[in-house]
Amino acid sequence: MLVNCLQSLGQWLLRGLGGLGGALIMLLQSVTVVPGPRGWQRLVQQLYVVGVQSLIIIIVSAAFIGMVLGLQGYTLLVDYGSEQAVGQMVALTLVRELAPVVAALLFAGRAGSALTAELGLMKATEQLASLEMFGVDPLHRIVAPRFIAGVIALPILVVIFNLVGIFGGHLVAVDWLGVHSGAYWGNMQAAVSFADDIVNGLIKALVFAVLVTWTALYQGYMCEPTSQGISTATTRTVVYSSLLILGFDFILTALMFGGL
Amino acid sequence: MAKKWLEVSVGGLLVAGVVALLALAIQVSGSHLGGSNSQYQVSALFDNAAGLSPKARVTLSGVTIGEVTSVGIDEQTLMARVDMAIDGQVNYLSLDTSASILTAGLLGEKYIGLSVGAEEDMLVDGDIIEDTQSALVLEELIGQVLLNLGGN
Numbered sequence: 149m150l151v152n153c154l155q156s157l158g159q160w161l162l163r164g165l166g167g168l169g170g171a172l173i174m175l176l177q178s179v180t181v182v183p184g185p186r187g188w189q190r191l192v193q194q195l196y197v198v199g200v201q202s203l204i205i206i207i208v209s210a211a212f213i214g215m216v217l218g219l220q221g222y223t224l225l226v227d228y229g230s231e232q233a234v235g236q237m238v239a240l241t242l243v244r245e246l247a248p249v250v251a252a253l254l255f256a257g258r259a260g261s262a263l264t265a266e267l268g269l270m271k272a273t274e275q276l277a278s279l280e281m282f283g284v285d286p287l288h289r290i291v292a293p294r295f296i297a298g299v300i301a302l303p304i305l306v307v308i309f310n311l312v313g314i315f316g317g318h319l320v321a322v323d324w325l326g327v328h329s330g331a332y333w334g335n336m337q338a339a340v341s342f343a344d345d346i347v348n349g350l351i352k353a354l355v356f357a358v359l360v361t362w363t364a365l366y367q368g369y370m371c372e373p374t375s376q377g378i379s380t381a382t383t384r385t386v387v388y389s390s391l392l393i394l395g396f397d398f399i400l401t402a403l404m405f406g407g408l
Numbered sequence: 409m410a411k412k413w414l415e416v417s418v419g420g421l422l423v424a425g426v427v428a429l430l431a432l433a434i435q436v437s438g439s440h441l442g443g444s445n446s447q448y449q450v451s452a453l454f455d456n457a458a459g460l461s462p463k464a465r466v467t468l469s470g471v472t473i474g475e476v477t478s479v480g481i482d483e484q485t486l487m488a489r490v491d492m493a494i495d496g497q498v499n500y501l502s503l504d505t506s507a508s509i510l511t512a513g514l515l516g517e518k519y520i521g522l523s524v525g526a527e528e529d530m531l532v533d534g535d536i537i538e539d540t541q542s543a544l545v546l547e548e549l550i551g552q553v554l555l556n557l558g559g560n
Contacts, residue, residue, distance in 0.1 A: 301421075
C-alpha cells in the first residue's frame with residue numbers, strides 16, 4: 149500500500165520532470181535557429197495570426213477595464229475628496245498589474261488555444277510526420293515562427309492595452325464624472341515613472357508571452373493525436389497558462405514592487 | 409492582394425506598438441524628449457520633513473516648478489535636508505525665498521510650497537533656502553491643543 153503510494157508519487161514526479169525537460173529541449177531547439185528569408189515571411193504570417201487578430205479583443209477589453217477602473221476609483225476616492233487621484237490610480241493599476249495580466253490571459257484564450265489546436269490537428273493528420281519525412285524539421289518550420297511571433301506580439305498588445313485603458317478611464321472620470329482633465333493627467337504624470345512602472349510592466353508582458361506561447365506550443369506538439377487528445381491539450385493550454393501567468397505575476401510583483 | 413494586406417497590417421501593428429509606447433512615455437509618465445529642459449538644484453533644511461518623499465512636487469503659487477530629488481539628514485545640524493530640482497526657466501526665486509511643507513487635501517500627498525521674498529539677488533544652483541516651515545505633524549498638533557486645554 150505504502151509502496152504503491154510512493155511509486156505513484158515517484159511516477160508523477162518523473163513524468164512531470166520529463167515533460168518540463170522535453171518542453172525545455174523543444175524551446176531551445178526551435179529558437180536557436182536563424183530564420184532564412186522564407187522564415188521571415190512565416191514570422192510575419194504568424195504575427196498577423198497571433199498579433200493583429202488579437203487586437204480587437206484587446207482594445208475592447210482595455211476600454212471597458214479602463215472605464216470600470218475610472219468609475220470604481222471615482223466612487224471610492226470621492227468620499228475622501230481626492231477624486232483628482234483617479235488618473236494616478238487608473239494608470240498605476242493598469243501599467244503595473246492589470247494590463248500585462250489581463251492581456252496575457254486574453255492572449256492565452258485567443259491565441260494560445262488556437263496555436264495548440266492548430267499544432268494538434270497537424271499532428272493528428274500526420275502533417276508534422278510528413279514534414280520530417282521530407283527532411284524538414286517541424287521545430288524550425290512550424291514551432292519557431294509561432295514562438296517568436298507570440299513573444300513579439302504580446303508586449304505590443306500590452307502597450308496598446310495600457311494606452312486604451314487609460315483613455316477609457318479618462319472617458320469616464322473626466323468626460324462623464326467631471327474630474328478636471330489637467331488633474332487627471334497631472335497626477336498621473338507625477339506618479340507614474342517610465343523606468344519603474346512602464347518598463348517593469350513590459351518585462352512582465354515579455355515573461356508572460358514566453359510562458360503562454362511555450363505552453364501552447366508544447367501542448368499542441370505533444371498532444372495525443374486524436375480528437376479527444378486535441379480537446380484535452382487545448383483545455384490544458386488555457387488552464388496551465390492562466391495558472392502560470394497568475395503565479396509568475398505574484399513572483400514578479402514581489403521582485404519588482406515588493407522591495408525584495 | 410491578401411498577402412499584401414497581411415503584411416501591411418503586421419507593419420501597422422508594430423508601428424502602433426511603438427507609437428503607443430511613446431504616448432505612454434510622454435503623456436502618462438511625463439518624460440521629456442531631448443535634454444532642453446535645464447534644471448538647477450536648491451536645498452532646504454527643515455526641522456521636520458515627515459511624509460515628504462523624493463519625486464514630490466515643488467510649487468510656486470500652486471504651480472509645479474520642480475520636484476524633490478532626495479530627503480536626508482544634514483550631518484552638521486541634524487535637520488532634514490531636502491534637495492530640489494527646479495525648472496531652469498524659473499530663475500526669479502529671490503535669496504530670501506521661503507519653503508514650507510504642505511499637504512494636498514486632507515489625506516493627500518506632501519509637497520513643497522515656495523513663496524518669493526523681496527531680495528534683489530536670485531537663488532542659483534547649490535543655494536540653501538533658510539526660511540523654512542516644517543511639515544504639520546498631527547500628533548504634535550493634538551498634543552499642543554491638549555496642553556492648552558489643560559492650562560485653562
